[in-house]
Amino acid sequence: MQFNYQYLNSSLINIGVQKEFTFLPVYPNRTHAFLQTTKHSLKHDTKSIFHQITLRLQSASMAVPFKKTCHKLYGEAHVQSTTLSPISHALVSAGRASLVTLVLVTVSASLQAQDNDHDRDEHFRPGLLVVSRSVYDNLSSNVQTGTVLPPNCASTQGGCNTDTGAIADGTYPFVWNNDAYDGSFGITSRIFLDQITPGGAYVSTLEVPNSLQKGFAHDQLVTSFSSKSELALHLSTDGKYLTFMGYVAPINTIDVSNSNTPGVVDPTNPVGQNFYRAVARVDRNGHFRFTETNAYSGNNGRSAILNSSNGNDFFYTAGNAGNGGSTQPNGVVLGAGAQFIDASKQHEARQTPSMPTPLASFSVTELGAKADKIGKDDNFRGMTVYNNVLYFTKGSGGNGVNTVYFVDTTGTACPNGVGVPSSKATLPTAPLTYNAATLQTNGLPSNMCILAGFPSVPNKTASTLSYPFGLWFADANTLYVADEGDGYTGGTDLYTHAAAQPTAGLQKWVYNSATKSWSLAYTLQNGLDLGTQYAVTGYPMGSNAVTKLPWAPAADGLRNLTGRVDDDGTATIWAITSTVSGNGDVGADPNKLVAIRDVVKNTKASGAALEKFVTLRSAGFAEVLRGVSFTPGTHFNHQF
Structure with missing residues (x-):
């Protein structure tokens, strides 16, 4: 499956998000590769954040393609509407659309840390x-x-x-x-x-x-x-x-x-x-x-x-x-x-x-x-x-x-x-x-x-x-x-x-x-x-x-x-x-x-x-x- 990550990137920029998966230097500007790599280690709490991102991208007409991509990668049953943790909600609420960035990097860093198939000898992961x-x-x-x-x-x-x-x-x-x-x-x-x-x-x-x-x-x-x-x-x-x-x-x-x-x-x-x-x-x-x-x-x-x-x-x-x-x-x-x-x-x-x-x-x-x-x-x-x-x-x-x-x-x-x-x-x-x-x-x-x-x-x-x-x-x-x-x-x-x-x-x-x-x-x-x-x-x-x-x-x-x-x-x-x-x-x-x-x-x-x-x-x-x-x-x- 080919994911149009350039489309997502440009749409994020249009709503004021200038940086996407900032804390993932291993995969710069490779959203699809990142999602594919981490699909098996994605936990329930971080999947819910993808849903919240979807909600916040609706005004940019990006909710449907982003949500469909998540459904295809992880299964629709696993990308459900759940409440953000107080920490994530507070961070998102503190600075308008640009704080979608912090949610994204939090997700990416969390997923990267959970990817047990990559760099097994590393204790510290870049960007955390x-x-x-x-x-x-x-x-x-x-x-x-x-x-x-x-x-x-x-x-x-x-x-x-x-x-x-x-x-x-x-x-x-x-x-x-x-x-x-x-x-x-x-x-x-x-x-x-x-x-x-x-x-x-x-x-x-x-x-x-x-x-x-x-x-x-x-x-x-x-x-x-x-x-x-x-x-x-x-x-x-x-x-x-x-x-x-x-x-x-x-x-x-x-x-x-x-x-x-x-x-x-x-x-x-x-x-x-x-x-x-x-x-x-x-x-x-x-x-x-x-x-x-x-x-x-x-x-x-x-x-x-x-x-x-x-x-x-x-x-x-x-x-x-x-x-x-x-x-x-x-x-x-x-x-x-x-x-x-x-x-x-x-x-x-x-x-x-x-x-x-x-x-x-x-x-x-x-x-x-x-x-x-x-x-x-x-x-x-x-x-x-x-x-x-x-x-x-x-x-x-x-x-x-x-x-x-x-x-x-x-x-x-x-x-x-x-x-x-x-x-x-x-x-x-x-x-x-x-x-x-x-x-x-x-x-x-x-x-x-x-x-x-x-x-x-x-x-x-x-x-x-x-x-x-x-x-x-x-x-x-x-x-x-x-x-x-x-x-x-x-x-x-x-x-x-x-x-x-x-x-x-x-x-x-x-x-x-x-x-x-x-x-x-x-x-x-x-x-x-x-x-x-x-x-x-x-x-x-x-x-x-x-x-x-x-x-x-x-x-x-x-x-x-x-x-x-x-x-x-x-x-x-x-x-x-x-x-x-x-x-x-x-x-x-x-x-x-x-x-x-x-x-x-x-x-x-x-x-x-x-x-x-x-x-x-x-x-x-x-x-x-x-x-x-x-x-x-x-x-x-x-x-x-």
Whole structure:
């Protein structure tokens, strides 16, 4: 049977759908081949979506030929009128005819994932999404009430808090009340990479190697469950690998996120144990490799991007360092912020990481301000690569500037600390050169710039602050920035405070080539329900006896994100929510994956008034969601 897919394609374009089976690079513009290939693996729920597409194509006189084709391929009895899931319905309703595209790509991605006869060795399928998730091993024995913490604190100059000992055992979520006693409190947990369709449908899960697995090998990686800034996901520069950061430690280990690294020991850090941080890379077949590092001693690595283009094999990473006294050892200063890490091909047990190798640094002295604590201006959270430029965000801490930065490899982009990248910029290929003799007095040399138009007033003197996290370029003139909100939990007004934040959510910034500066066009919040409490099955009711605030979480903003631009000029952005609650550590709150569609060329808030976030997935009891990315092997021309 010959199917006139050109007729369908042209008719879809006529009603405003510029992109068809976007997430199927194996079958570009081959609708018939796609349908034939997947006919035997098509499930009932996805067949119903074909019917819904038919209904939405009626105005274009396409319903009959499209429906007949489905009947011939799958049998009329299997293409019935059923109700769309709330997710699919909300996505279709959010943006008129152009959102038929998202339904189509959701169907195609789902079907592709179910096609067991194609590429059996592949775990990740191009065009799908990956969400990093962590699950707490909910055992009361993880913490013994009354235990003096942090572990081995008596052996450090930082000492112990002996007032009460741990105030809660390891039972979730009460265990996080121990943060009130031990400011370094955290427990390591497993990492899962959930593969889903763009519409949020589950496809598969890959567990990152860890000490709880049967047949456990020595190569492993974990996260700190309540550390909200961890587990960002990024594709490598060639799109072949997915990368993220964690710790080389057993599951259920206490206070790893504030531990020293073995090669950079700060004696004033009260956490008396040492663990390497590590970067993970995973290919489309689900094969892992880990690279250990001494960077981020006393704190956490948050994000990593592998430069694997043109024969390169090294990581750019973002994070923070230090958990000790006012004067930090050289290794802590060197191991903060932006790092350059050569990839290792050895098993973890054979690796011998050297001292940290910083990639870039920024100081508020570039803005004419008084110097902050050495190293703390480089407390970075998010990062991305676009057009051969490496960008970072800083959104927490009392030092530095909460804003968007870029690495200036030309040395000419920002003589006064603020500017835009040079058209001649290239990605860094070596660590930053520094003078060890002046590290404690002057810190690292500055080779970063604040992106012009973004906040440039130091946090210590700014009247208002932003909290940027993840960032994604739709094109050279459009930048979406996730703002996680200020995390306020200082009183019973925490929910109304969250709801009133004007810049929390998804910020859209546009570039003016005449002024060579960026400006905030609008902030998307509709559907995030900032400050609105939501229920979690199994969660405690009422208020936490320790914090005196309600247990129920509410969205406070967004953290990590990714996106894609369709040929019709509409961007779809997927993002992970941040939260506030009365939990002892809000980083342990079950949060959500959300999505929204936005017209890239629109620069007016009024033009986005009807756009609305849709919840695609929600973390369950003892779960958190952290990062989101497309799968390894997914390529978009605009991405790098």
